[in-house]
Amino acid sequence: MNLNDQTIGNDILPGDIRPHINTELQNGKPLFVSHRKPLEESLENPIPQIMVKELNFYYGRQKALSKVSLGIPAKKATALIGPSGCGKSTLLRTFSRMNDLIANARIEGTVTIDGRNIYDRDTDVVELRRRVGMVFQKSTPFPKSIYDNVAYGLRIVGIRDKKTLDQIVEKSLRQAVLWEEVKDNLGKSALALSGGQQQRLCIARALAVGPEILLMDEPCSALDPNATARIEELIFELKDDYTVVIVTHNMQQAVRVSDFTAFLYLGELIEFGSTQKIFTVPKDRRTEAYLTGKFG
Amino acid sequence: MGPFPRSKNMEKFGQRKDAVDIVFQRTMLVFPLLVLLIVGGIFVQLLLSSWISIKEFGPAFLVTSTWDPVAEKFGALPFIFGTIVSSLVALLLAVPIGLGTAIYLAEYAPQWPRRIISSLVDLLAAIPSVIYGLWGIFVLVPVMRSHVQPFLGKYLGFLPFFQGPAYGIGMFSASVILAIMIIPFIISISREVILAVPHVYKEAAYAMGATRWEAICTIILSYGKAGILGGIILAMGRAIGETMAVTMAIGNNVKISASLFSPAYTLASVIANEFAEATSKLYLASLTHIGLVLFLVSIVVNILAWLLLWRINERQKIFQGR
Incomplete structure (x- = not known):
């Protein structure tokens, strides 16, 4: 991949990967963002699907994110790294408006997904969350059978047809590389699975509703190295079809799975660029200090 | 324990039976026993006091609907x-x-x-x-x-x-x-x-x-x-x-x-x-x-x-x- 160098400063995108926004504006909003670029160009430059602009985030009086701007490319894996409390999880959660659930949380700026500001008043949050799946740090299987867990999101949108459900459940479990292990026990309680299996089940559950974007908040932090390796492989495969954003504390993990990396520190985006560049020639000395373990 | 040499203190912490500890443990045992005693006592007393009725009516007491103190016919249904x-x-x-x-x-x-x-x-x-x-x-x-x-x-x-x-x-x-x-x-x-x-x-x-x-x-x-x-x-x-x-x-x-x-x-x-x-x-x-x-x-x-x-x-x- 040919990745450009201008990563920092006013340029909020890794290289020249500005979105091809239809310049016709209606009510000040772009109508449509094209994901189709000329073929030769798109091979080199990924297209941002999530555009964050001047994002400030407050928990009560405390500022958690300060003027964060970046563009997260479609169908790539982007890692958010930084020391604890730097705001990376907060940033991740703004992409599916999970912060709506927190009292006293306040947001300024915009997060645009496929050309629509998701913080517009008329955003259908439920619909948004179906398009932007999320996997949490701790696996969160519901106290139901494996099958019912995966079918959960489908059933709440009203899909009842057994055949359709069967198909999607199998497909999702296959995508999450869990199918072979559970295919004979779909009726078994999801709580009986191992930690790694539960996390893959949660991924399958998130994939079942057909999201375009998959947010992962330290998905491996509670898993052993073996289970971690399997999830990482999975992420590597998923990014062919999904835009993956992953928060991780594990530098090696960021290197292994991600194409782009954003480094946050004290609520600010310090550096954003290709993972390769960030880890080999970081531009900011804070990034360098963090990566070399001087703090964090 | 693993490769760590056991310190004297740890041994003490795990095994020592303090006199106070034992007394406390025994004292605490008294209270749940007391609860058991009360429940058991109530049951036995109820059984004893209702013995005449149990003998008189037997299990039929539970399924009879008459309650006539004058004729002394009793049923609990x-x-x-x-x-x-x-x-x-x-x-x-x-x-x-x-x-x-x-x-x-x-x-x-x-x-x-x-x-x-x-x-x-x-x-x-x-x-x-x-x-x-x-x-x-x-x-x-x-x-x-x-x-x-x-x-x-x-x-x-x-x-x-x-x-x-x-x-x-x-x-x-x-x-x-x-x-x-x-x-x-x-x-x-x-x-x-x-x-x-x-x-x-x-x-x-x-x-x-x-x-x-x-x-x-x-x-x-x-x-x-x-x-x-x-x-x-x-x-x-x-x-x-x-x-x-x-x-x-x-x-x-x-x-x-x-x-x-x-x-x-x-x-x-x-x-x-x-x-x-x-x-x-x-x-x-x-x-x-x-x-x-x-x-x-x-x-x-x-x-x-x-x-x-x-x-x-x-x-x-x-x-x-x-």
Whole structure:
């Protein structure tokens, strides 16, 4: 991949990967963002699907994110790294408006997904969350059978047809590389699975509703190295079809799975660029200090 | 231990049996034994005091409906029926209201109404039952007689439960009072249980695109199932044993009737009402026998409830063991 160098400063995108926004504006909003670029160009430059602009985030009086701007490319894996409390999880959660659930949380700026500001008043949050799946740090299987867990999101949108459900459940479990292990026990309680299996089940559950974007908040932090390796492989495969954003504390993990990396520190985006560049020639000395373990 | 050399202190910490420790442990053992002793003592005393009645009527006591102190013929069936039916109807009325309130308080209510309603609910649980009884006689019963029962009779009169004259006083009024008395228990416990569902599971449901309503129905209630049932059982236990308010509103009539409007009698109220006038030995023994039955009914209901909870917990244990 040919990745450009201008990563920092006013340029909020890794290289020249500005979105091809239809310049016709209606009510000040772009109508449509094209994901189709000329073929030769798109091979080199990924297209941002999530555009964050001047994002400030407050928990009560405390500022958690300060003027964060970046563009997260479609169908790539982007890692958010930084020391604890730097705001990376907060940033991740703004992409599916999970912060709506927190009292006293306040947001300024915009997060645009496929050309629509998701913080517009008329955003259908439920619909948004179906398009932007999320996997949490701790696996969160519901106290139901494996099958019912995966079918959960489908059933709440009203899909009842057994055949359709069967198909999607199998497909999702296959995508999450869990199918072979559970295919004979779909009726078994999801709580009986191992930690790694539960996390893959949660991924399958998130994939079942057909999201375009998959947010992962330290998905491996509670898993052993073996289970971690399997999830990482999975992420590597998923990014062919999904835009993956992953928060991780594990530098090696960021290197292994991600194409782009954003480094946050004290609520600010310090550096954003290709993972390769960030880890080999970081531009900011804070990034360098963090990566070399001087703090964090 | 592993490769670490065991320090002297650690050995001490793990193995040393302090004299004070032993004394404390033994002392603490006394209290649970005391509880056992009390329960056992009550049971034995009830058994002894009702022995004449047990010998006279045998197991038939439980299934006979005659209660005739003059002829000295005693049977407990109408009272068992009254106790169980009034408690069940009370639960039927109280569970939806209590659970609904709990869900509102835990999931929807803003800070200040939550606090106000919660403390009012706790206050409700602290009102003495005789006050509920007085309120029942002076407020609830007249309203039942003039409005509620005629209304139910008119529109649901095709059901056997809502037939017959509207006395006001009767099974239905007693059940309503019982329901009001147990609602606070259901609310308090369910609210705590719902609030205790780990936040991540609620988030996970929302992240799947669940609306609030869907998250509550599918996730929160299924996690809280065991606890909520526990609260309902506690409430049922209270309803079964409730004496004063029920005695004042139920009409105290030894009769088994399908209609909820007709006056009835419960195990607890017959003891309260007739204990003072029980002159003959057999009469007294039969009343104590009723007490024994009440004791056993409570125990059976509780055992059934435990079994139910145990089954749910078995299924969730895998999750908690992790």
